[in-house]
Amino acid sequence: MVEELGFTASSDDAEIRDNLDRATKQACYALANKLVFYEALLKRYGATLKPLDAPEHIKSADKLRTHFEAFFAQARRVTHDYETVFGGKRARPR
Numbered sequence: 392m393v394e395e396l397g398f399t400a401s402s403d404d405a406e407i408r409d410n411l412d413r414a415t416k417q418a419c420y421a422l423a424n425k426l427v428f429y430e431a432l433l434k435r436y437g438a439t440l441k442p443l444d445a446p447e448h449i450k451s452a453d454k455l456r457t458h459f460e461a462f463f464a465q466a467r468r469v470t471h472d473y474e475t476v477f478g479g480k481r482a483r484p485r
Contacts, residue, residue, distance in 0.1 A: 422459075424476065425459070425463055425476060425477055426443065426459070428473070428476050428477075429443060429462060429463065429466055429477075430443065432466055432470065432473075436466075436469050436470060439469045440462075440465060440466060440469055441462065441465065443459070443462055445458070446458070463477035463478070464477070
């Protein structure tokens with residue numbers, strides 16, 4: 392976070408809280424972008440992409456993240472693109 396996002400490394404409690412707050416907002420923003428972008432891809436690749444869902448049995452943020460990552464990996468495989476949006480390795484072209 393220090394190098395990529397310009398955060399200041401500090402042991403000051405107020406600055407640590409500020410960094411955590413900024414990191415949380417950045418993570419939420421990145422996830423929202425992925426979800427919106429995936430929904431946009433459904434219009435073009437709807438026959439090969441599954442609609443997003445959040446099953447009720449998922450009770451933790453970590454499990455929900457893992458669940459969504461499967462959708463994002465599928466989007467990379469189907470489109471052979473958008474690794475900059477969804478992260479991960481780029482799928483090999485056919």
